[in-house]
Amino acid sequence: MNKALRNPWIYAAFIAPTLALYLLFFLYPVVQSLYYGFYQWDGITDKIYIGFDNFTRLLHDKVFIKSFWNNMYFLVFSLVINIPLVVLISILISKVNRLRSFYKSAVFVPVVISTSTVAILFGVLYNYESGMINQVLRSIGLDSWAQEWLSDPKLAMLSILIANAWQNIGFFIVLCLAAILNIPREIVEAANIDGATSWRETRLITLPLIRPVMFVMLLLSVSGTMKVLDIVQIMTNGGPFQSTEVMSTYMLKVGFRSMELGYGSAIGVAMFIIILVMTGILQLISRRREEVQY
Amino acid sequence: MAKTMQSLPSAQGNIGSAQGSSGSLWYQIRQKRLPFHFTLWAYILVTLFPLVWLLMSSFKTNREITVNTWALPKSFNFDNYRAAWESANIGGYAFNSLYITIVSCLLTLALASATSFAIARMKFKALNKAVYQFILLGLLVPASALFIPLYRLINELHLYNNHWSLILVYCTYALPITVFILHAFMISIPNELEEAGIMDGMSAAGLFVRVILPLSMPSLVTVTILNFIGNWNEYILSQLFISSEAKRTLTTGMATFNDGYRTNFASLSAAVIMSVIPVLIVYLFLQRQIIAGMTAGGVKG
Numbered sequence: 001m002n003k004a005l006r007n008p009w010i011y012a013a014f015i016a017p018t019l020a021l022y023l024l025f026f027l028y029p030v031v032q033s034l035y036y037g038f039y040q041w042d043g044i045t046d047k048i049y050i051g052f053d054n055f056t057r058l059l060h061d062k063v064f065i066k067s068f069w070n071n072m073y074f075l076v077f078s079l080v081i082n083i084p085l086v087v088l089i090s091i092l093i094s095k096v097n098r099l100r101s102f103y104k105s106a107v108f109v110p111v112v113i114s115t116s117t118v119a120i121l122f123g124v125l126y127n128y129e130s131g132m133i134n135q136v137l138r139s140i141g142l143d144s145w146a147q148e149w150l151s152d153p154k155l156a157m158l159s160i161l162i163a164n165a166w167q168n169i170g171f172f173i174v175l176c177l178a179a180i181l182n183i184p185r186e187i188v189e190a191a192n193i194d195g196a197t198s199w200r201e202t203r204l205i206t207l208p209l210i211r212p213v214m215f216v217m218l219l220l221s222v223s224g225t226m227k228v229l230d231i232v233q234i235m236t237n238g239g240p241f242q243s244t245e246v247m248s249t250y251m252l253k254v255g256f257r258s259m260e261l262g263y264g265s266a267i268g269v270a271m272f273i274i275i276l277v278m279t280g281i282l283q284l285i286s287r288r289r290e291e292v293q294y
Numbered sequence: 295m296a297k298t299m300q301s302l303p304s305a306q307g308n309i310g311s312a313q314g315s316s317g318s319l320w321y322q323i324r325q326k327r328l329p330f331h332f333t334l335w336a337y338i339l340v341t342l343f344p345l346v347w348l349l350m351s352s353f354k355t356n357r358e359i360t361v362n363t364w365a366l367p368k369s370f371n372f373d374n375y376r377a378a379w380e381s382a383n384i385g386g387y388a389f390n391s392l393y394i395t396i397v398s399c400l401l402t403l404a405l406a407s408a409t410s411f412a413i414a415r416m417k418f419k420a421l422n423k424a425v426y427q428f429i430l431l432g433l434l435v436p437a438s439a440l441f442i443p444l445y446r447l448i449n450e451l452h453l454y455n456n457h458w459s460l461i462l463v464y465c466t467y468a469l470p471i472t473v474f475i476l477h478a479f480m481i482s483i484p485n486e487l488e489e490a491g492i493m494d495g496m497s498a499a500g501l502f503v504r505v506i507l508p509l510s511m512p513s514l515v516t517v518t519i520l521n522f523i524g525n526w527n528e529y530i531l532s533q534l535f536i537s538s539e540a541k542r543t544l545t546t547g548m549a550t551f552n553d554g555y556r557t558n559f560a561s562l563s564a565a566v567i568m569s570v571i572p573v574l575i576v577y578l579f580l581q582r583q584i585i586a587g588m589t590a591g592g593v594k595g
Contacts, residue, residue, distance in 0.1 A: 114544075265443065
């Protein structure tokens, strides 16, 4: 009777185009990436097989190592500054009834703006002469605090991190808020009857019960910060003096400016492996902990 | 990954549900909520102020921006907008972006919904599972690790500087998350409706178009929003694949304009505002759907 749903021709027609695109533009590049990684190649002359040389070169490449630490800087900033702020704002929003959906919509505004626009916007804000940040400092009498935010190697990274946080925090707030509002009301009410104060309720009920979403935010932070690209490329393109270089901007420079396609591919493979290992470790750690039961 | 992914769609449903709004100002004070509101307002003010500042700057001259930073613009002078519109070709870029985004979204929707239907509803158990797992592999590898081979491939296919390079690649990288969301939805549709269709002698294609697709509308909206915003905002691939000025998308066009006009704040502000306004207007009307759609893609990471 279910013959219609066993028609192999229709089945093939329904999955073949998807698989074709997927094989061509996804699987083939993945395989190529691994393959190029073992060659020295400028894209024009013959490839030369060099085994693991590209990968051992990576481990001694000061710029690559610097780039990796800059990605880690992004991650640490996200964990230490962004996520606590996200949890705080989400809890505050969850505690008010009035205007809740307004707050949620307002914090989400930067998320819908494209990263390239955010990068340009902050480029304007950080300008020395007339940018908003320096003008604010000057108008409250802190003239000496005005800085060359993006061209000072000591500050450029921090400036980008702030712009990046500005754009991403709203997204996390919405995820976190959803988890908080998902906590069954009976639990919160029971705690209130037991006389739990707002702060105790937060510490003993909300925070433990939103552990799963914290873990999701952690995973998203890892994969997001390890492959960060657009904002860095437009704001500083890795400069000044490679102080803001990240793995992906370095890969593009190696691959497209120096035309070292083999080495560039090896950087891509390294990025992929780093993300996979880090998320894999997190998954293992989380699996040991039991799931939250209401 | 699977576990965290599954936890999200269920959270989705509750994002919008407020626990009943209540209360006068007095109620809020008694409940000691005022400090919460103050903090939230402060946070939102700090967050959104850069946009307001930019909007003000966009009506000023460069000199006014530097000297009278905090004053409101003397008049609503649209010269900056005219200059930016003419020199930045924003209209042309926006059209390219819109065209690429829409075609790519439709293609993704067609391919992913057909595939999701096949693997969620048709009776090829082992094959279904294999295809599904295979497509989800795409969630693990970030496109950013594959720029070099992708660029070579686009050249070999003679798609370089052709909008189809972006359409096809955007579509491919949207497929895993789209199939993931649509598959989850379609597999939860009860069998009864389908059986009625089969009794009426429908083919699998008929069931897909006339029964399953209409029922899947909410999830189709979600994935379309998710993909639309992703494609519209995409920057690096369009930078790599498109070389001619006339074919640029809005994101790369803006970045180029930024490089050329770094010191011309007034024009730059106007250009940024012009590229942000349409997005904000759409957001104003579709906030709930957009928030739900974009966070559904959170798992893509």
